[in-house]
Amino acid sequence: MPQDAFTLKYVVRELDETFKNGKVSKIVQPERDTLTFFIYTKKGTLKLDVCLSARDCRMSVTRNDRPVPQTAPAFCMLLRKHLQNAEVLEIGQMPFERVAFIKFLCTSEFEEARMTLFCELMGKYSNATLVKDGVILGALKTTAIGENTRRVLFPGAKYVLPEAQDKISPDDIAGLKALFPREESDSARFISERVKGVAYSTAAEICALYGGNVTAENIRDYLSGDDIAPCVVFEGGEPFDFKVKSTLKDRKNFDCLLEAQTFFYDYTTAKRSLEEGRRRLLSAVAAAKKKAEKRLAVINQKLLDCRDAESVRLKGELITANIYALSRGQESFKAVNYYDENCEEIVISLDRSLTPAQNAQKYYKRYAKLRRTAEAAGVQKEQTESELDYLASAEAHVRAAENAADLEDVEEELLEEGLIKTNAPRKKKKAETPFRTFLIDGFTVLAGRSNVQNDRLLKRASPQDMWLHTQNYHSSHVVILSGGREISEATLLTAAEICAYYSDGRGGTKIPVDYTLRKFVKKPQKAAAGFVTYTDYKTVLVTPAPHAESKEGV
Numbered sequence: 001m002p003q004d005a006f007t008l009k010y011v012v013r014e015l016d017e018t019f020k021n022g023k024v025s026k027i028v029q030p031e032r033d034t035l036t037f038f039i040y041t042k043k044g045t046l047k048l049d050v051c052l053s054a055r056d057c058r059m060s061v062t063r064n065d066r067p068v069p070q071t072a073p074a075f076c077m078l079l080r081k082h083l084q085n086a087e088v089l090e091i092g093q094m095p096f097e098r099v100a101f102i103k104f105l106c107t108s109e110f111e112e113a114r115m116t117l118f119c120e121l122m123g124k125y126s127n128a129t130l131v132k133d134g135v136i137l138g139a140l141k142t143t144a145i146g147e148n149t150r151r152v153l154f155p156g157a158k159y160v161l162p163e164a165q166d167k168i169s170p171d172d173i174a175g176l177k178a179l180f181p182r183e184e185s186d187s188a189r190f191i192s193e194r195v196k197g198v199a200y201s202t203a204a205e206i207c208a209l210y211g212g213n214v215t216a217e218n219i220r221d222y223l224s225g226d227d228i229a230p231c232v233v234f235e236g237g238e239p240f241d242f243k244v245k246s247t248l249k250d251r252k253n254f255d256c257l258l259e260a261q262t263f264f265y266d267y268t269t270a271k272r273s274l275e276e277g278r279r280r281l282l283s284a285v286a287a288a289k290k291k292a293e294k295r296l297a298v299i300n301q302k303l304l305d306c307r308d309a310e311s312v313r314l315k316g317e318l319i320t321a322n323i324y325a326l327s328r329g330q331e332s333f334k335a336v337n338y339y340d341e342n343c344e345e346i347v348i349s350l351d352r353s354l355t356p357a358q359n360a361q362k363y364y365k366r367y368a369k370l371r372r373t374a375e376a377a378g379v380q381k382e383q384t385e386s387e388l389d390y391l392a393s394a395e396a397h398v399r400a401a402e403n404a405a406d407l408e409d410v411e412e413e414l415l416e417e418g419l420i421k422t423n424a425p426r427k428k429k430k431a432e433t434p435f436r437t438f439l440i441d442g443f444t445v446l447a448g449r450s451n452v453q454n455d456r457l458l459k460r461a462s463p464q465d466m467w468l469h470t471q472n473y474h475s476s477h478v479v480i481l482s483g484g485r486e487i488s489e490a491t492l493l494t495a496a497e498i499c500a501y502y503s504d505g506r507g508g509t510k511i512p513v514d515y516t517l518r519k520f521v522k523k524p525q526k527a528a529a530g531f532v533t534y535t536d537y538k539t540v541l542v543t544p545a546p547h548a549e550s551k552e553g554v
Helices: 005-019 074-083 173-178 187-194 200-210 216-224 257-321 356-400 404-416 451-460 489-501
Strands: 023-031 034-041 044-051 058-062 087-093 099-107 112-120 127-132 135-139 231-235 238-243 251-253 332-336 345-349 436-440 443-447 466-470 478-481 511-517 538-542
Touching: 005 034, 005 044, 005 058, 005 087, 005 257, 023 074, 023 087, 034 074, 058 257, 074 099, 074 112, 074 127, 074 135, 173 216, 187 200, 200 216, 200 238, 231 257, 238 257, 257 332, 257 345, 257 356, 257 404, 356 404, 356 451, 404 451, 436 489, 443 451, 443 489, 451 478, 466 489, 478 489, 489 511, 489 538
Parallel strands: none
Antiparallel strands: 023 034, 034 044, 044 058, 087 099, 099 112, 112 127, 127 135, 231 238, 231 251, 332 345, 436 443, 443 478, 466 478, 466 511, 511 538
């Protein structure tokens, strides 16, 4: 979402109220384009995010804890050197521009100095530059003297603000009046292209508030007023943008703009993290499946080569049966196949350098080798097919994951099984993730998030609890904790719909779901995680549904 100069004005105002006179206790750079300042304020230690990515450039308060690189990047080290324990004097904005600044009072044993961190929140041109007395000490994204650029950004150069937009300033009422009347049908685009610091989304709100006949006075009053109503607007049931104020009905109001901004970006960051994690893990699973499929193709070729083993054994026996009529030096001979009901003749090749007995032994040895290969390949085929089935079930859990914790469980499971590899250091073992929990008609319904959780869920369930699983689809195990009570048909159908939703049949209809008592579900010894056998079951056809209204926790 474009955070224009209009929105930034109110964000900066609230940031100044929040962090003014606070002291910087820690600075980290969790991502290439993100700086996080831990600042001790009268409300305790708060985290100020300065995100300089092209997609989500912003300054905001964050509650998220993100992993930090073991070695801090150069710019982060520079900020630590100069701003550690510094006092925040002011957070402000260059008028009608997407450039904010943080002024610091830096005190050391040797001097007291004032420094300014300029945060240029300008999409793909976003940058952060630390300046002292007008001279650049360092920048997140630097330029060299030899580069073809209007601005030089490297230590020792004079800091120059980005070139101002060639637009009308919102406080220039004469300039605004000169814009009207106008012939363009898209008033919002007309305003955003000609008025400084206004994105299209803000211009659209102006047009929605004042109607089609927007005047210069309307624009000035809207952009300079203090009658704000911070909110997050929704589209399709999901947060779509945060705004200073909005005429849209599908919105959630907040007490301050920082809260609305934090709510929105916490949601989008978590969603993006989930999507990126899902994509990465699906890629790893796909690579593992491809390797297993190639291995299976080789095994199948071996089995194909071994299908003539009985023919090889037959030739050895026919040589033995006709050994009296054979001599060294023959290349082949015709023998009657006594095992064939028509007693047809077959031609058997011989090695001229071997005796008839040695030729027979050669065929017997080849038969024994083919039989051993077939037996070993048969075992390998079963193991590889089991591995592919397991990977397919893991893929289903990845696609059904609802948050990063779900993905971490599946990834840890695949790493433990040795099915995927990673160069990243292994994380400390975390506490067990709780099951997906639903409360349906007074019954607690639990659903596993991964194959390992499915096994834990099986151990958790009592013999008289109801166990559910999709038929012919990989899915979460679902258990209805009966507590000795009779389970109604409505409860059973709802649990079946949940089971179908957390399966790779989620996008279909009339998904078959098997259900039986837990006592009829068995876990074979040495079986892969999540694999069970079951008997005495019945089947219902349902349409997948998440039943979020019945879900508890996360």
